[in-house]
Amino acid sequence: MLGNDDWWRDAVVYQVYPRSFADANGDGMGDLEGVRQHLGYLSRLGVDAIWLSPFYTSPMADGGYDVADYRDVDPMFGTLADFDALITEAHGLGIRVVVDLVPNHSSDQHPWFKAGLRDRYVFRDRPNDWESIFGGPAWTQVEDGQWYLHLFAPEQPDLNWDNPEVRAEFRDILRFWLDRGVDGFRVDVAHGMIKADGLPDVGQKDGPQAEMLGDERVPYFDQDGVHDIYREWRPILDSYPGGRMAVAEAWVSSPERLARYVGPDELHQAFNFEFMMADFHAKSFRTVIEKSLREADLVGAPTTWVLSNHDKPRHVTRHGSLARARAATLLMLALPGSAYLYNGEELGLPEVLDLPDELRQDPAFLRRGESRDGCRVPLPWTSTGDLGWRDPWLPIPAGWAALSAQAQEDDPGSTLNLYRAALKLRKQHPALGGGTLKWLDTPKDVLAIERDPGLVVVLNTGEQPVTLDLPGEVLLSSGPLPADGTIPPDTTVWIQR
Numbered sequence: 468m469l470g471n472d473d474w475w476r477d478a479v480v481y482q483v484y485p486r487s488f489a490d491a492n493g494d495g496m497g498d499l500e501g502v503r504q505h506l507g508y509l510s511r512l513g514v515d516a517i518w519l520s521p522f523y524t525s526p527m528a529d530g531g532y533d534v535a536d537y538r539d540v541d542p543m544f545g546t547l548a549d550f551d552a553l554i555t556e557a558h559g560l561g562i563r564v565v566v567d568l569v570p571n572h573s574s575d576q577h578p579w580f581k582a583g584l585r586d587r588y589v590f591r592d593r594p595n596d597w598e599s600i601f602g603g604p605a606w607t608q609v610e611d612g613q614w615y616l617h618l619f620a621p622e623q624p625d626l627n628w629d630n631p632e633v634r635a636e637f638r639d640i641l642r643f644w645l646d647r648g649v650d651g652f653r654v655d656v657a658h659g660m661i662k663a664d665g666l667p668d669v670g671q672k673d674g675p676q677a678e679m680l681g682d683e684r685v686p687y688f689d690q691d692g693v694h695d696i697y698r699e700w701r702p703i704l705d706s707y708p709g710g711r712m713a714v715a716e717a718w719v720s721s722p723e724r725l726a727r728y729v730g731p732d733e734l735h736q737a738f739n740f741e742f743m744m745a746d747f748h749a750k751s752f753r754t755v756i757e758k759s760l761r762e763a764d765l766v767g768a769p770t771t772w773v774l775s776n777h778d779k780p781r782h783v784t785r786h787g788s789l790a791r792a793r794a795a796t797l798l799m800l801a802l803p804g805s806a807y808l809y810n811g812e813e814l815g816l817p818e819v820l821d822l823p824d825e826l827r828q829d830p831a832f833l834r835r836g837e838s839r840d841g842c843r844v845p846l847p848w849t850s851t852g853d854l855g856w857r858d859p860w861l862p863i864p865a866g867w868a869a870l871s872a873q874a875q876e877d878d879p880g881s882t883l884n885l886y887r888a889a890l891k892l893r894k895q896h897p898a899l900g901g902g903t904l905k906w907l908d909t910p911k912d913v914l915a916i917e918r919d920p921g922l923v924v925v926l927n928t929g930e931q932p933v934t935l936d937l938p939g940e941v942l943l944s945s946g947p948l949p950a951d952g953t954i955p956p957d958t959t960v961w962i963q964r
Contacts, residue, residue, distance in 0.1 A: 472710030477900030478515040513890030516563035528622035533574035563650035571659035589616035657715035661692035697733040726765040769804035784818035793945040797959035815882035847871035939964035
């Protein structure tokens with residue numbers, strides 16, 4: 468039984484990128500049956516929920532974020548029956564299922580766009596100066612001379628949310644998946660959908676518009692009208708039993724703007740991307756944690772912590788080493804709120820930086836030379852042969868044999884078993900996930916957080932071992948601890964006082 472309608476407040480959610488998670492039929496593409504077959508693995512890992520990145524019918528111009536049919540499964544991933552079997556088995560294991568919702572844009576192969584229903588998209592006679600997030604103009608001209616807006620790839624035309632038919636369609640899409648038992652939605656580009664009246668120019672700026680989205684508002688993101696949409700959605704979520712929820716992917720200009728997405732009449736959570744972008748240094752982490760907790764207090768909802776996802780380089784590479792990644796993970800899992808994991812991070816996978824250009828499929832690479840493919844390489848399951856895949860859609864580095872789930876299964880010091888131990892303690896310990904936070908005085912390169920009742924979390928980001936007067940039992944450490952009681956560099960320790 469799942470129980471607990473407030474499960475999302477301190478849940479550990481595991482993001483499954485279906486194409487790269489597990490392949491059940493041997494065609495080189497991950498699929499829903501592959502996910503279902505590995506639910507036991509996810510249960511042993513200790514996660515509370517999985518978030519499925521898009522598995523809908525799609526030409527895959529942007530990894531499935533170009534949806535052609537919001538109510539069906541792409542044959543690449545299986546069938547609706549496969550989805551139903553997955554959700555039934557997941558629930559039987561106590562794992563909730565969150566699905567991606569992509570409301571800002573559809574595929575250009577969506578029946579509406581193919582039928583020329585232009586009033587359901589953003590068309591105009593002349594383009595303005597808006598730029599695509601993937602690079603280049605955000606407008607493409609059609610045969611009769613009009614232009615349509617696509618804030619992402621040309622294959623992803625923006626929907627016109629001023630049209631009541633668009634709003635009604637997505638209310639129905641929500642109900643379709645809620646009726647099938649999904650526990651929540653991750654809302655893609657949650658700050659999109661509504662554009663400023665008249666579609667005004669952004670104006671002259673230094674550098675690409677996309678680089679400024681976190682610094683100031685632009686006419687196509689974070690418009691006040693977007694909140695009317697979420698106020699339409701919340702009663703639908705609340706009308707279903709079991710704590711159905713929604714989490715926003717929203718890039719906005721201030722904590723106050725982000726707080727507006729979360730509340731009893733809008734969405735339940737918004738992703739905390741600043742923690743993911745923090746430097747591996749005590750001051751940087753502390754600054755982000757304090758700011759994030761202040762943001763959460765604004766709306767009375769817990770924050771969400773994340774270190775990696777399908778859009779950013781894996782944190783092993785971003786922070787510079789596996790030791791640092793493990794230390795950052797133990798810090799994250801000790802913070803109040805919920806935590807989102809990205810598939811494969813529990814294996815300590817690094818970013819793949821040497822993929823051949825001809826194999827990269829990210830539209831951002833094709834338009835501006837920046838690729839997210841390196842964090843989307845399929846997961847290694849076995850330590851021999853094909854590492855659990857037959858001709859995977861992106862090549863798996865041979866060196867990942869040592870990082871495979873099979874290779875790490877029985878190694879008590881493996882990253883996989885570190886995650887398992889941390890998630891088990893998080894479930895058992897009342898100070899983890901919930902509770903309060905108090906900063907302790909430490910040297911400048913060290914963080915020490917006391918979590919009520921009596922749990923202290925220490926992270927050493929410096930270059931030298933440190934000795935702290937913190938007597939107690941070491942519950943878990945991200946790396947080996949010497950017998951002299953010091954905490955080595957790049958190490959996090961959980962201590963029960």
